[in-house]
Amino acid sequence: MGRLVAVSNRVADPRNHAAGGLAVALSEALNKTGGLWFGWSGKVVDAAHGGTPGEGEFHQTQAGNVTLATVDLSQDDYDAYYLGYSNGVLWPVFHYRVDLADFDAGGNLNAYRRVNQLFARKLAPLLKPDDVIWIHDYHLIPLAAELRAIGCGQKIGFFLHIPLPPPLILAAIPQHEWLMRAMFAYDLIGFQSQADLDHFSRYVQGEAGAEPMGEYRFRAFHRTVRAQAFPIGIDVDEFIGLGQQDEARETYEMMRHQYARRRLLLGIDRLDYSKGLPQRLKSFQTLLAEYPENRSSATLIQIAAPSRESVDAYADLRREMEGITGAINSEYGELDWMPVRYIHRSTSRKRLPGLCRASSVALVTPLRDGMNLVAKEYIAAQDPDDPGVLVLSRFAGAAEQLKEALLVNPYDTRATAQAVQQALHMPLAERRTRHQKLLERIRQQDVHWWSSEYLRTLTELEGG
Missing domain, CATH: 3.40.50.2000 (Glycogen Phosphorylase B;)
Known part of the structure; x- marks a missing residue:
């Protein structure tokens, strides 16, 4: 396997196991491959201090054998991408609470796209041809599509840490077709449970007309994606x-x-x-x-x-x-x-x-x-x-x-x-x-099984 490039909304020092979560899950593979972890710095910059939507200062540091690369967000992008679309639309709908979703704020969707485009622009120059890219969670669903659009041909996997609802609930999101089309830019999509995997299977066949290829492989939009359940564990x-x-x-x-x-x-x-x-x-x-x-x-x-x-x-x-x-x-x-x-x-x-x-x-x-x-x-x-x-x-x-x-x-x-x-x-x-x-x-099925099983499956896939 080539170098692991992990991408998530927030970045943690993989040496700090007290942080729990992804820091524990990814530390072994990142250290073994001299990996790169990319995401938001956690810093919000307002307009008075140069916080321009769609732009953000880039930071890069070393944490042992792992490179941590982060980007700042403007206040407008944080409010609309993170609070607005990610947690005001995707979080409630994916947790079956359509009644709590705010579908009316069109600027939130624009910011969600804009931040994913920003991440793609900042990440692409750091990539090597044999990198294996693993993108995490609902904040970054369209990131692979944005990377593909600027010429990235590496294997890219996605893992959804939250539930995926049934097709009828998912279809309540006005942009659900765009989101699902974006998911076909991935080579492998991981879910927490068999129920989530079944919901994805029903959705892509019923709403996107995807052709089932066996073993939860689906073809649509001129690409083939593999989906599988990988229940995350603890150490x-x-x-x-x-x-x-x-x-x-x-x-x-x-x-x-x-x-x-x-x-x-x-x-x-x-x-x-x-x-x-x-x-x-x-x-x-x-x-x-x-x-x-x-x-x-x-x-x-x-x-x-x-x-x-x-x-x-x-x-x-x-x-x-x-x-x-x-x-x-x-x-x-x-x-x-x-x-x-x-x-x-x-x-x-x-x-x-x-x-x-x-x-x-x-x-x-x-x-x-x-x-x-x-x-x-x-x-x-x-x-x-x-x-x-x-x-x-x-x-x-x-x-x-x-x-x-x-x-x-x-x-x-x-x-x-x-x-x-x-x-x-x-x-x-x-x-x-x-x-x-x-x-x-x-x-x-502990956290080490989870990360190794996911990455083994991703690296063994043939191109989409």
Whole structure:
């Protein structure tokens, strides 16, 4: 394989595994090939300081054996490309929330195209003929088409980290045909789940008239693209090792001491409408109402990290969460016990293994999620002799792999409460059996498997 060129909206130092996410996933392949990681610098420049739409200052640094190349964005481009089209149209629709999408702001689409063209112009001079280019996520869907338009003939793959909705939902986007045509500029498209892959297959055949070529290969617009599910994993040993460090161990001991007479339920999420957080709180409220033995016993710790709070839908969600939390605590709280500990702050990654290990039940109940790595981190953090129980939404991509979790429909708050009750009273032998199978699964398809399997598939493809 030639040099790996990774492209994503944001760039992280691959030496910093504490960053998690793509830094962990890509570090091995980037280091092995002396790779290049390209994306937005995270810097926004306003018009008064030279922030011209469609332009941006270029930066290049070395991180060990890896080159980090970034470009600034103007304030106008950030507002319209990132907040406007990427997160105001694509994010809600891809998470099945067409009602929250803002289709009317035409300037947002123009900026989305303009930034992808900017990325292509800045990246193309850095490329070598035998480079393998791997582009990530919904912000950059048309980037391969822009690279092809200026003569780039390298193998280019794309991975969608969020869900792909069914054709009828996808078709709600006025530019859906343009987006899908752009996807045929790739050689390989990766999805998180078989469900996402099936949605793509149905869409390109039904809406684009693509010819199926077998093995999820499709031909349309004079190109052939291969699509496949590659469920992303975690670095299991790295997360277990993190749990042995002082901060995680101290967190575990503190939680076990502070909640010695309680059973802890844990939710760790960004504050996002896709995560099903109000439904989760209402399920816990139902648990307390219908199974009163859990009063003064079960405590839900819900961490909801701030996210896009300038967007109305997120501000509304924050107010709703605070209102439901207050209602539960005022109805059921005692002088020495509050049923819900709602924390609207980010938590250090170093503390997460301790939090997970101290919790009897994890609630990972999104309304829709591409994968959800918190579910896998919870499994990795458990004591195999006395593991906790994972309650997992059937609408998370992780549910396709993690069949031994208690799978729930998060819209059904009563059934979710019943699953939590089952988890709280599950016999030790059953907990051990379920955990052993789940741990085996996340070890088999960990983050190293994910990146190597994707890149092997991409490099072995014949030209489109």
